[in-house]
Amino acid sequence: MKILIADDQASRYKRFIDALAGIGVECDSVNIESSAKGARDRLQETYYDLLILDILLPLRPESEPEIQSSLDLLFELHEGNEYHKPGRILGITADKEIAGDATTHFEKQTWTVVEFSESSDEWINRTINCVSYILNEEKKITTEQPSYGVDLAIICALEKPELEEVLKLPWNWSSPRPLDDITFVRDGYFEVDQRKITICATFAPRMGMISTALQSATLISQLRPRLIAMCGICAGVKGKVNYGDVLLADPAWDFQSGKRNRDKENSQFSIAPDQLHPSEKVRTHVQQICGDREALTKIASNYPNAPVVPKIVIGPVASGSAVLADGEVINEIKIQHRGLVGVEMEIYGMYAAAHRASKPQPQPFALKAVCDFADSGKDDDYQQYAAYTSANVLRLLMERFGSRLLD
Secondary structure, eight states, rough: EEEEEEEGGGGGGHHHHHHHHTTTTOOEEEESSSSSHHHHHHHHHHSSSSEESSSSSEEEEEEEHHHHHHHHHHHHHHHHHSOOOOOEEEESOOOHHHHTHHHHHHHSSSSSEEEEESSSSHHHHHHHHHHHHHHHHHHHHHHHHEEEEEEEEESSSSSIIHHHHTTTSSOOOOOEEEEESSSSSEEEEEEETTTEEEEEEOOOOOSSHHHHHHHHHHHHHOOOOOOOEEEEEEEEETTTTTTTOOOEEEEEEEETEEEEOOOSSEEEEEEEOOOBBOOOHHHHHHHHHHHHHHHHHHHHHTTTTTOOOOOOEEEEEOOOOOOOOOHOOOOOOTOOOTTTTTTSSSHHHHHHHHHHSSSOOEEEEEEEEEEOOOSSTTSSSSSHHHHHHHHHHHHHHHOOOOOOOOO
């Protein structure tokens, strides 16, 4: 457990630190900073289970204590993303009357506010009770934390042709079963290196990032997969990829994320992409099959009249909320990442669900294949083949490296 004390009166915490030792919290676990700046520096580097924040705190060590310094820090911790947010925040003041209206604000934004006293240990007892509560919660999480369930969860945006091609893989698929009131899944398995690898596959009720994120969150919370993958089709960037090429999205982001600013004459969109990456472990194993021309040729040869032998390309894939049929839009997205290789509608939603999931977190990755170039020549001729190559590259990866990825 780690505790940060932000208070310019460090000497008054000696008895408190001695009391912490009595419940098993060593003094090395406690850091004391005398200013808001010092606290900010600590919180940029370290996660603390508990922040004890003086209501009257100097902005810098040489400054005079003022309430606004503490209020600003408290606001930034609640509203911003620059710092590691403490697990709990406890306010402290030597005189609630002097703190005035700030006390009420602190009580709303913190766990509680305790009043320091030189002549009484009541504030120490209350603070120690808070620390004991956190310790007990940590023990409960440790003992009750759920273990992983299924080895691989697969989510597709479309039932046809995407999930359809996944279910053609020789993975012993069962009949659909309800996961909840609105989600049906198909269970499967295969064996490799004398290990049974379990799989669950489904498709989202609608296309798009929101539907995919919600469906992914359901799979993660109920199935607790070690790996979560997205298969299917996407648009490619002409000159960088070809029909049927399978793209490992690294990174993925919402290319429409940002803010529109307006002055008196003009309106301009400021891009603010949140780029998310697949599992690094998966990425390194995908790299190992990128150059396996024999395996990729075999995939093509097993498809009637395959138009081309696919490649595996690792690169940036942008997600958006609308189907694109205008080649100029892709040129605009290239400004956000010059290495752009693909555009689609769902991957960022799945990555976001995985990255923000509670433990045990799955390793996310997406393998989507190129079916068009999001231009005026866009048609459906290559959708089935792209869905096929996407599913079969997933098979190649899992049957060759599944045991390593799951260890």
